[in-house]
Amino acid sequence: MSEVSNPEAARQVLLWVQFDGSDFCGFQKQLQDRTVAGTLEGAWLKMLGETVVARSSSRTDSGVHARRMPVLIRTQKDVQPRGLMLGLNSFLPADLAVQEAVDVPADFDVRNDAVGKRYVYRLWVSESRAPLWRRFAWQVRGPLDIAAMEEAAHHLQGVHDFSAFRGAGCVAKSTVRHIRRVHVDASQFPLVQIEVDGNAFLLNMVRIFSGTLVDIGRGRFKPDDIPAILASHERTRAGQTAPSHGLTLDEVFYGPAGARQGLDYKNLLAHMESAR
Numbered sequence: 294m295s296e297v298s299n300p301e302a303a304r305q306v307l308l309w310v311q312f313d314g315s316d317f318c319g320f321q322k323q324l325q326d327r328t329v330a331g332t333l334e335g336a337w338l339k340m341l342g343e344t345v346v347a348r349s350s351s352r353t354d355s356g357v358h359a360r361r362m363p364v365l366i367r368t369q370k371d372v373q374p375r376g377l378m379l380g381l382n383s384f385l386p387a388d389l390a391v392q393e394a395v396d397v398p399a400d401f402d403v404r405n406d407a408v409g410k411r412y413v414y415r416l417w418v419s420e421s422r423a424p425l426w427r428r429f430a431w432q433v434r435g436p437l438d439i440a441a442m443e444e445a446a447h448h449l450q451g452v453h454d455f456s457a458f459r460g461a462g463c464v465a466k467s468t469v470r471h472i473r474r475v476h477v478d479a480s481q482f483p484l485v486q487i488e489v490d491g492n493a494f495l496l497n498m499v500r501i502f503s504g505t506l507v508d509i510g511r512g513r514f515k516p517d518d519i520p521a522i523l524a525s526h527e528r529t530r531a532g533q534t535a536p537s538h539g540l541t542l543d544e545v546f547y548g549p550a551g552a553r554q555g556l557d558y559k560n561l562l563a564h565m566e567s568a569r
Contacts, residue, residue: 303368304369304370304396305366305367305368305396305398305401306366306367306368306377307364307366307394307395307396307397307401308333308364308381308393309362309363309391309393310329310333310361310392311359311362311390311392312329312358312388312390313358313389313428314329314353314355314358314359314537314538315356315358315428317356318355319355320352320362322334322347329347329353329359330347330349330364332389333364333389334347337368337381341368341372343370345368347366348366349365350363350403350407350545351404351494356536357538357540359541360541360543360544361544362542362545365397365403374396377394378392378394397550400551401550405556406547406551406552406554407545407546407547407555408546408547408548409473409490409491409493409546410490410494410544410546411488411490411542411543411544411545412488412489412499412540412542413486413487413489413540414489414499414502414535414539415429415431415487415539415541416437416539417432418483418484419432419434419483420434428538429541430484430538430539431503431535431539435511437507437510437511438509439479439482439510441515441516442487442510445506445509445514445518445519446475447475448516448517448523449472450472450475451471451472452470452471452565453469453523454523455470455495455523457525458495458498458501458502458523458531459495459496459497459498459501459528460496460498461528463495467559467563467566468526470491470492470494470562471491471562472491474488474489474490475488475489475490477506487502487503488543489502492558492559493555497534500534500537501528501532501533501534501535503535503539504532504533504534504535505532507535508532508533
């Protein structure tokens with residue numbers, strides 16, 4: 294089934310959505326499982342009687358949440374953005390909502406125009422459970438050396454080959470990424486937040502960052518081990534993969550529509566690495 298009857302004339306609408314990922318099997322539409330894309334497409338069909346395809350800047354794993362995730366829809370319908378937001382929300386379940394809807398130019402690419410993303414991984418560092426955080430933070434029992442975790446976080450910043458920090462199913466052609474910031478924020482302890490900003494990410498990358506930083510906080514690794522882990526390019530050298538429910542996609546950043554700055558920068562990083 295085609296996305297729209299006349300795609301050349303289709304209007305592009307960008308939806309900024311928020312969701313509790315606990316009961317979703319990730320973003321990407323699947324035949325049997327409940328997903329964010331499938332739920333959005335179903336709500337659109339019920340509201341407007343139009344079959345569309347929901348696309349985003351990246352996929353999310355099962356259980357991962359989003360504060361602001363971009364979703365691009367191509368449509369023939371002439372409904373004002375505010376009407377789309379309000380109408381869709383009346384058809385969407387309680388754990389998924391459209392926060393904003395905007396028209397974007399025909400040459401806007403939801404993936405390749407993205408120049409960066411920010412993720413937040415949350416830990417609840419306590420022997421006692423926190424029912425209010427059980428769906429959104431990984432409970433870590435026992436003490437953590439926060440200072441060691443923050444020291445290690447600095448070693449993850451910069452342009453590196455992050456082969457050691459990608460999941461087994463990763464199909465990215467290049468593993469070189471620019472991580473602009475990794476910060477361990479314990480100002481709301483026992484809630485600890487690991488904030489990661491980068492140009493793009495590999496499969497499970499932030500979860501492996503977070504699991505490795507927890508291992509460092511527990512004394513399994515030292516902060517100075519990070520450069521050697523990076524240089525090894527071996528996943529087995531890094532720490533555990535943190536559970537998905539502690540991860541939230543916080544924001545996606547865009548350059549000019551149609552400029553493909555995100556794609557160009559990824560290609561530049563890959564070229565720099567191959568030229569070494």
